[in-house]
Amino acid sequence: MDQETAMRLLLKGATAFFLDVPSGMEFGIDMMSWATGDKFKGIKMIPQGIHFIYYSATDKYGNTAPRCGFFHNFKKSECLVRKWDPDKEELLNVPREEIAQYKTNILNLDQFLAPYPFEEQTKWNGLSSLLTENVITTLCPETTIIRSAMELFPASKTENVKRRRKWGPIRTDDDVGYDHLPNLVPKAESQFRFTEPPECHYPPGSSLSQITKHSLDSSYILEKMAEKHHNVIDLLAELQFCYICFLVGLNYESFERWKKLFQLYCMGKDAVAQNQGLYVKFLLAVRQQLDTVPEDFLVDIVENNNVIYNGLKELFRTLESGDFVLGDDLKDVTVQLRRFLQQKFGWEFNGLDEDDDDEAPVIINFDEN
Structure with missing residues (x-):
């Protein structure tokens, strides 16, 4: 990419700063991911539109935590700034004045920003062609975070009774085999709203x-x-x-x-x-x-x-x-x-006008089990 094109994409595209991200962490946007280096501070030249940003924390032994991610609808020349919280192991929002500081300093910070992977853009556009900000807001969890591993916490006594009624007959308190099993339920704010x-x-x-x-x-x-x-x-x-x-x-x-x-x-x-x-x-x-x-x-x-x-x-x-x-x-x-x-x-779809003796009608069950 020539310098003139790169500068045009830098100024017209969006920029996402991710501050204090540990080195060696998996980090990605859309269809491309990398391992972060010591100088990594974000991604530049992001095309206008909806993108998915994701990351996985790693400990000192190289073990990788479950993946977290979020959708964001980038506007032209937008500057997004988030900072790594080592305790929560999440990217958190920063004050508005800090965003303005990084927006006006983009050219000086260019060397710390990874370019958007344009070689994967066509593939991403095909996968996300129908997505809108309204659809994402409607379907995403209240936390806006997509997690590969569900967040669980101990159920209350009321939730415990509801769970038993849903999954089977209610046992008495002296049913040791049942009552000593951990009763964990997903956090409501972290569940999808399909x-x-x-x-x-x-x-x-x-x-x-x-x-x-x-x-x-x-x-x-x-x-x-x-x-x-x-x-x-x-x-x-x-x-x-x-x-x-x-x-x-x-x-x-x-x-x-x-x-x-x-x-x-x-x-x-x-x-x-x-x-x-x-x-x-x-x-x-x-x-x-x-x-x-x-x-x-x-x-x-x-x-x-x-x-x-x-x-x-x-x-x-x-x-x-x-x-x-x-x-x-x-x-x-x-x-x-x-x-x-x-x-x-190698899939063939021949004889479609013939009935399949070994295929019964497909019954779709949306009930959660």
Whole structure:
């Protein structure tokens, strides 16, 4: 990169200062991470838009703590300043006057700032294309911190009773085997605020045949979940949010929610016919996600439960045999995705018009167990 371009990106791009970060700590933004050095004070040239910043503390023996991260919607020429707290092992906000001090001193501190990894920008843009600040605010925990390991604390007596009622019959106090187990629950402020499905998965007053239809077609569930957002695209953005929290934030709870949303979209037979443009965006999002999923993780998924393969097979069957005219955009993106899946994973989707004797309808259970 020539000096003129670098200076333009420095002044127009955002800058994130991370002060007093220990040397040797894992630190990353979007799709790239590094081990910090003695001179590290932050990242420069950050493109305008939403990004994910994450870190993992390390002790003197080289042991790495669970990953923490947060989303931030960077504005043009914005200066973000956070300082490392060694006791909490977190990056905390600093007073506003300190932010102004670093903003006016960017050129002098340039040597301590790592450049944004532009070589990974296209990949990140594909994964986060639908995310908005409103979606992130809605879904993130109240703390705004995404953690790979859930924060747990001892439950109160009231919570203990509720937990027993949820998970099984209430034991008496003399049930030593049960009552001496640690009863830990997640902190409410650190939990995700995912969109929950309707309690009833079919419209009120449905006949038996209609109930059966809705058990095989998730369009009603998608519709009711989308109504909790500003628009239908925001629910699809939640799919991207969950995947990023899993892939980059290393949060497995997000992956579980991603799978359920993925299945809902794949089983939305009426939804496809009613909003083909939405499904163009869905298939494009899935293509980007499957292009970045860790190979060893994907192999484990495919060999054990085939959630992704079977979901896409059901969707492709709907697109191929549906009683509606398939638009050119949806037809093209479907062909491209099938070609990509065949080349990358060797997945074939032949005989879609034939019933699978060994495949039962997929039942999506959102109840937490």
